[in-house]
Amino acid sequence: MGGLGNFVNDDENDTLLFNRLQEHVLEHYPNPDRVGCFDHATLVLFVETPGKLDLEDPKYLHVLRCAECTRDLIELRRLRDERLAEELDSSVGRSIHWWRFACIAAAASIVAILIGVSWRHYLSGRVEDAQNGTPSPISVDLSAAGLARGGDQGEAEKPISLPQRLVEVRLVLPFYSPGGNYRITVSRDRSQDHVEASGSASATANGSHTELRVELNLRRLRPGNYYLGTAREGDGAPYYYPALIRQ
């Protein structure tokens, strides 16, 4: 772990990171029903006196998955900053206000750092998974599906279950499929017009057994029904297999 020290030294980048993560939460974690949200008083503590909260408590990670709490915190911070600016403007007891401002600003930086650290810690797994991390290995066996090829292909078959993640698929093609380069697609219909994920791979044939390994990024796909398409280069139309993306 980089630790708090590195984090503090890296202040400018981290403000940027913090803002970007905040945007990420606003965009990706809408919570209109406010499930599991903090009450107003707790959110105020977050902004005003974070020292009163045990920020090590995992429950505070909620704000990293809740656009509504994040939005409230942004607004509360804005109100606080506005108020602080007004206090600074007033000529009475200026030094006391400066002192208070310094304390509150320090507390705010600490909470920003703590949130940033937890946030980074928390998201590192997910973000890396999504962008450049290791794909989850899964196996899909279509060997027997090939038997239905001659007839009315597809509809009666049990859909292939695929997780909504970055996956490396070990795909066993129907018996006696030829080796060579394949394009694997995931689409909403049995066409190549609305492909939502795809990858290319070279398949090796060994007797009746043919398989390939292909990486597919399924993270952006909504759960639901799709078709997995397999097309061998130069072989005309792809074959389609019903697939189900699950969360």
Ligand SMILES: [Zn+2]
């Ligand atoms: Zn919330």
